[in-house]
Amino acid sequence: xxRGFLAVTKLKLTKPNMKxxxxxxxxxxxxxxxxxxxxxxxxxxKQTTSFSLTHCPIQPLGNLLLGPTTKxxxxxxxxxxxxxxxxxxxxxxxxxxxxxxxxxxxTANKLTYVFSSHDPLWRSLVLSKFEGxxxxxxxxxxxxxxxxxxxxxxxxxxxxxxxxxxxxxFQSYLCANMEFKPEWLKRENIQRRRGxxxxxxxxxxEEPNKPMLxxxxxxxxxxxxxxxxxYQTR
Numbered sequence: 001x002x003r004g005f006l007a008v009t010k011l012k013l014t015k016p017n018m019k020x021x022x023x024x025x026x027x028x029x030x031x032x033x034x035x036x037x038x039x040x041x042x043x044x045x046k047q048t049t050s051f052s053l054t055h056c057p058i059q060p061l062g063n064l065l066l067g068p069t070t071k072x073x074x075x076x077x078x079x080x081x082x083x084x085x086x087x088x089x090x091x092x093x094x095x096x097x098x099x100x101x102x103x104x105x106x107t108a109n110k111l112t113y114v115f116s117s118h119d120p121l122w123r124s125l126v127l128s129k130f131e132g133x134x135x136x137x138x139x140x141x142x143x144x145x146x147x148x149x150x151x152x153x154x155x156x157x158x159x160x161x162x163x164x165x166x167x168x169x170f171q172s173y174l175c176a177n178m179e180f181k182p183e184w185l186k187r188e189n190i191q192r193r194r195g196x197x198x199x200x201x202x203x204x205x206e207e208p209n210k211p212m213l214x215x216x217x218x219x220x221x222x223x224x225x226x227x228x229x230x231y232q233t234r
Contacts, residue, residue: 057114057159057161057164058114058161058164058165058166058169058170058173059164059165059166059170060165060167060170061073061165061166061167061170062167063165064165072163073163073164073165074110074111074161074162074163074164074165075111075164075165075166078109078110078111078112078164079111079112086168087115087166087167087168087169088168090115091115091118091120091121091168094115094116094118094121095121095124098125099122099125099129099144099148102116102121102122102125103116110159110161110164111164113159114161114164114169115169117141118169118172119139119140119141119172120140120172121140122139122140122141122143122144123140125140125144126140126143126144126147129144129147130144130147133147134146134147135147137152138152138155190211190212190213191210191212191213192212192213192214192215193212193213193214193215194214194215194216195216196214
């Protein structure tokens with residue numbers, strides 16, 4: 001066998017001991033447009049002395065995905081056979097109880113205490129029993145006790161509850177403590193037009209797909225003057 005063939009064969013079988021470094025792709029910064037879109041959908045909660053998200057006994061259900069994989073929802077174990085009921089249905093059932101039964105139900109465990117302390121339940125009890133003869137004290141539950149006994153109840157010690165997730169129950173905390181953005185309070189910027197022609201509507205609003213409000217559409221509608229209480233009862 002020729003020596004040249006062996007030399008070529010050895011060269012082909014020999015792999016150079018070299019490690020190729022991979023070039024890192026530069027990270028592209030997020031555009032300002034993407035950041036603006038994210039900020040439009042984000043919201044903040046007021047951090048006051050009376051409320052803090054870290055001390056809130058109820059967390060949004062989506063927060064369950066952010067924790068450790070071993071974390072479970074305390075709701076499923078704490079409600080026992082009632083865990084299969086949605087939160088809104090369970091609260092509808094609790095709304096059928098009177099104040100005494102609702103208070104007894106709250107003593108079963110931490111979860112029943114949270115559900116039984118849902119403010120709209122006690123608001124209905126206050127309005128149905130005392131109508132307008134009450135003064136609001138701290139919460140609707142305390143208002144009921146104050147209206148019934150004539151003296152404000154002592155504020156109980158805070159009950160430490162963790163790993164309880166519910167979108168429905170968290171909604172009350174969210175609505176009461178969400179900060180309003182200044183742009184939410186601005187007046188609407190939708191154009192209002194009166195007596196606009198079809199051609200102008202098509203060119204100015206329909207083709208560019210812009211919203212608008214039509215005014216004066218029923219100013220000459222006879223029913224506005226004719227449909228009175230006397231006319232309807234004849």
